[in-house]
Amino acid sequence: MKNQDRYLRGLEKLKEVSGEAGERVIDNLKDIAPDFARYLIEFPYGDIYSRPGLDLKSREIAVVATLTALGNATPQLRVHIHGALNVGCSREEVVEVIMQTAIYAGFPTALNGLFSAKEVFKERDASRKS
Amino acid sequence: MKNQDRYLRGLEKLKEVSGEAGERVIDNLKDIAPDFARYLIEFPYGDIYSRPGLDLKSREIAVVATLTALGNATPQLRVHIHGALNVGCSREEVVEVIMQTAIYAGFPTALNGLFSAKEVFKERDASRKS
Amino acid sequence: MKNQDRYLRGLEKLKEVSGEAGERVIDNLKDIAPDFARYLIEFPYGDIYSRPGLDLKSREIAVVATLTALGNATPQLRVHIHGALNVGCSREEVVEVIMQTAIYAGFPTALNGLFSAKEVFKERDASRKS
Amino acid sequence: MKNQDRYLRGLEKLKEVSGEAGERVIDNLKDIAPDFARYLIEFPYGDIYSRPGLDLKSREIAVVATLTALGNATPQLRVHIHGALNVGCSREEVVEVIMQTAIYAGFPTALNGLFSAKEVFKERDASRKS
Amino acid sequence: MKNQDRYLRGLEKLKEVSGEAGERVIDNLKDIAPDFARYLIEFPYGDIYSRPGLDLKSREIAVVATLTALGNATPQLRVHIHGALNVGCSREEVVEVIMQTAIYAGFPTALNGLFSAKEVFKERDASRKS
Amino acid sequence: MKNQDRYLRGLEKLKEVSGEAGERVIDNLKDIAPDFARYLIEFPYGDIYSRPGLDLKSREIAVVATLTALGNATPQLRVHIHGALNVGCSREEVVEVIMQTAIYAGFPTALNGLFSAKEVFKERDASRKS
Numbered sequence: 001m002k003n004q005d006r007y008l009r010g011l012e013k014l015k016e017v018s019g020e021a022g023e024r025v026i027d028n029l030k031d032i033a034p035d036f037a038r039y040l041i042e043f044p045y046g047d048i049y050s051r052p053g054l055d056l057k058s059r060e061i062a063v064v065a066t067l068t069a070l071g072n073a074t075p076q077l078r079v080h081i082h083g084a085l086n087v088g089c090s091r092e093e094v095v096e097v098i099m100q101t102a103i104y105a106g107f108p109t110a111l112n113g114l115f116s117a118k119e120v121f122k123e124r125d126a127s128r129k130s
Numbered sequence: 131m132k133n134q135d136r137y138l139r140g141l142e143k144l145k146e147v148s149g150e151a152g153e154r155v156i157d158n159l160k161d162i163a164p165d166f167a168r169y170l171i172e173f174p175y176g177d178i179y180s181r182p183g184l185d186l187k188s189r190e191i192a193v194v195a196t197l198t199a200l201g202n203a204t205p206q207l208r209v210h211i212h213g214a215l216n217v218g219c220s221r222e223e224v225v226e227v228i229m230q231t232a233i234y235a236g237f238p239t240a241l242n243g244l245f246s247a248k249e250v251f252k253e254r255d256a257s258r259k260s
Numbered sequence: 261m262k263n264q265d266r267y268l269r270g271l272e273k274l275k276e277v278s279g280e281a282g283e284r285v286i287d288n289l290k291d292i293a294p295d296f297a298r299y300l301i302e303f304p305y306g307d308i309y310s311r312p313g314l315d316l317k318s319r320e321i322a323v324v325a326t327l328t329a330l331g332n333a334t335p336q337l338r339v340h341i342h343g344a345l346n347v348g349c350s351r352e353e354v355v356e357v358i359m360q361t362a363i364y365a366g367f368p369t370a371l372n373g374l375f376s377a378k379e380v381f382k383e384r385d386a387s388r389k390s
Numbered sequence: 391m392k393n394q395d396r397y398l399r400g401l402e403k404l405k406e407v408s409g410e411a412g413e414r415v416i417d418n419l420k421d422i423a424p425d426f427a428r429y430l431i432e433f434p435y436g437d438i439y440s441r442p443g444l445d446l447k448s449r450e451i452a453v454v455a456t457l458t459a460l461g462n463a464t465p466q467l468r469v470h471i472h473g474a475l476n477v478g479c480s481r482e483e484v485v486e487v488i489m490q491t492a493i494y495a496g497f498p499t500a501l502n503g504l505f506s507a508k509e510v511f512k513e514r515d516a517s518r519k520s
Numbered sequence: 521m522k523n524q525d526r527y528l529r530g531l532e533k534l535k536e537v538s539g540e541a542g543e544r545v546i547d548n549l550k551d552i553a554p555d556f557a558r559y560l561i562e563f564p565y566g567d568i569y570s571r572p573g574l575d576l577k578s579r580e581i582a583v584v585a586t587l588t589a590l591g592n593a594t595p596q597l598r599v600h601i602h603g604a605l606n607v608g609c610s611r612e613e614v615v616e617v618i619m620q621t622a623i624y625a626g627f628p629t630a631l632n633g634l635f636s637a638k639e640v641f642k643e644r645d646a647s648r649k650s
Numbered sequence: 651m652k653n654q655d656r657y658l659r660g661l662e663k664l665k666e667v668s669g670e671a672g673e674r675v676i677d678n679l680k681d682i683a684p685d686f687a688r689y690l691i692e693f694p695y696g697d698i699y700s701r702p703g704l705d706l707k708s709r710e711i712a713v714v715a716t717l718t719a720l721g722n723a724t725p726q727l728r729v730h731i732h733g734a735l736n737v738g739c740s741r742e743e744v745v746e747v748i749m750q751t752a753i754y755a756g757f758p759t760a761l762n763g764l765f766s767a768k769e770v771f772k773e774r775d776a777s778r779k780s
Binding site for chain 1: 590591592615618619622626627628629630631632634635637638641
Binding site: 360 | 466
């Protein structure tokens with residue numbers, strides 16, 4: 001396989017999952033670390049997200065849980081709450097995933113995750129997305 | 131609702147998800163913090179796991195991702211790799227969830243998660259579980 | 261015991277420890293996750309904070325230390341710096357607790373904790389609280 | 391003040407709080423990083439622990455909470471569960487502090503903290519300490 | 521050695537590494553925790569940074585990596601991106617250090633580190649520093 | 651560029667930095683997640699470690715600092731203490747890097763890092779490596 005194929009496959013997947021928010025991250029990297037923008041497309045999206053064996057909705061459930069638990073990745077959590085909704089999770093499911101993490105990572109990160117979800121839901125209401 | 135109902139509902143759910151491993155944790159708490167054993171059944175299992183709005187398999191995907199990412203909860207990760215398999219995840223899905231977290235929490239925690247999965251799979255081979 | 265009793269006992273304790281700031285968190289959850297607002301009252305405040313065996317001032321010392329060390333829970337740390345002062349800690353004691361965590365969690369989280377304390381103290385000066 | 395005074399004051403405090411376990415850490419550092427052994431006596435014990443403004447029992451409550459929440463410092467948590475008991479906490483109070491952190495840092499770190507406490511209590515039973 | 525010597529040596533080192541940004545942190549501590557300001561000068565800068573055995577540029581590489589990985593210490597990361605550049609790292613080297621941490625601490629903390637670097641580079645462009 | 655080239659370049663770099671310990675990790679992944687073994691060679695070693703702009707010794711300084719600070723990646727820290735020594739760091743420099751992280755990530759992770767270094771140095775003494 002050529003590396004160019006990984007890149008194109010990753011770009012496609014980035015658009016599917018993270019939409020405009022993902023493309024904005026790529027743009028913001030261009031003047032400081034353009035290679036890192038490329039890696040971000042190739043490894044996470046071209047390699048991992050493109051794998052068979054787990055559907056995209058389940059991948060986003062795992063990612064929302066991970067980013068909520070880490071607690072120091074708010075911008076990325078918001079991108080992936082959008083992502084979860086983009087690939088078929090309902091708002092209720094997103095809220096349940098975040099509440100589930102309270103058991104393992106504590107109430108503060110879960111609360112901060114729920115408040116991120118609240119803002120994302122408002123943004124989507126404003127642009128009439130589910 | 132009586133609190134006794136939460137306890138019984140939680141105990142049922144604990145057995146369904148975490149099986150013997152969950153019961154062993156409860157037993158180990160009895161002489162040091164018996165009330166904490168009760169809370170563990172009531173809040174995580176009686177309240178959160180028992181909620182509608184997200185199927186049990188998706189909850190365990192979120193939990194395996196969270197515990198892998200935290201990186202300092204190895205005994206609990208092993209309990210919930212068992213749990214994910216108990217409620218219908220395939221081994222391949224568990225492996226994919228752990229690999230997915232590498233993007234967000236780094237390669238070391240993902241590696242340690244994969245090695246935990248490897249040990250759990252061996253245990254289940256020995257007792258002929260899928 | 262009825263679950264309603266846990267809720268009422270927790271609400272009382274929430275008001276005692278976290279005052280208006282705690283009630284604001286509950287309000288902010290109402291449209292996104294009302295059940296989580298209820299759990300927050302029932303488990304942390306109705307179960308844990310209401311236990312005998314450790315006085316409320318010592319509980320808040322433990323909580324300020326924990327939230328400083330986690331480093332990703334600034335809104336909650338501010339609520340509980342208020343909380344520590346509400347249940348009888350002096351400002352000096354709060355500052356000492358935060359400095360103590362520098363040894364174990366590093367200077368940056370301790371510095372950020374001290375700057376949170378500084379803002380909380382200003383808020384309380386403005387409303388003439390000790 | 392001479393630095394020698396900080397060292398002697400710190401050594402005194404280390405013995406009071408951490409006893410033999412603290413001295414063993416110092417010994418283990420001697421061949422790899424003897425200066426770090428000295429810093430450990432001077433800054434944490436000579437500077438911070440020796441401050442007025444917060445009693446030693448409250449300091450150890452803060453430390454047990456912090457180390458439980460960090461979750462990756464098991465040997466140090468055990469030293470400071472001993473420490474808390476050495477400076478006047480009851481076993482019940484130590485258990486309450488660890489349970490309190492479950493709210494903020496999650497059930498797994500609290501569980502691991504409780505199991506550390508269980509081992510420390512056994513060690514102290516064997517040497518007939520409270 | 522007198523403790524006053526540690527303080528003066530530390531203050532010198534603080535100025536060399538962290539410049540005005542470091543002095544601003546010290547100033548901000550004066551009304552809330554003046555002793556902590558003193559400790560910050562004495563232990564990190566007077567003891568650790570002043571040690572032989574590792575050049576200052578390598579120390580700052582270690583510090584930028586550590587603060588990026590922690591992910592909850594943005595103000596301190598910015599101070600030490602300045603610091604790394606102040607003691608001889610090139611901008612390219614700083615960017616490489618941050619990208620290197622992506623492997624171990626995940627893409628989100630690396631992304632947030634790169635965006636901090638971008639802001640620091642802009643500040644330095646504005647004041648014509650390399 | 652073909653992806654095969656990334657793999658070969660990464661394998662070369664893995665051997666240079668991590669030696670047998672790195673190859674053992676790859677072997678241990680073969681039955682559970684062979685693709686993850688491939689990614690580990692391609693992205694960290696084939697992409698990041700192979701970049702110009704920062705010498706290999708400085709990269710390993712950043713990695714030892716990161717892994718010490720994370721505190722939950724002991725096996726990987728040991729691999730990279732070996733790695734740092736393999737690419738030209740002295741033992742003294744490794745010890746200094748770990749002590750430097752104490753400021754930012756606390757004494758416990760630094761202590762655990764120093765004890766990992768102590769074990770690695772013993773292993774290397776036994777096989778007569780510097």
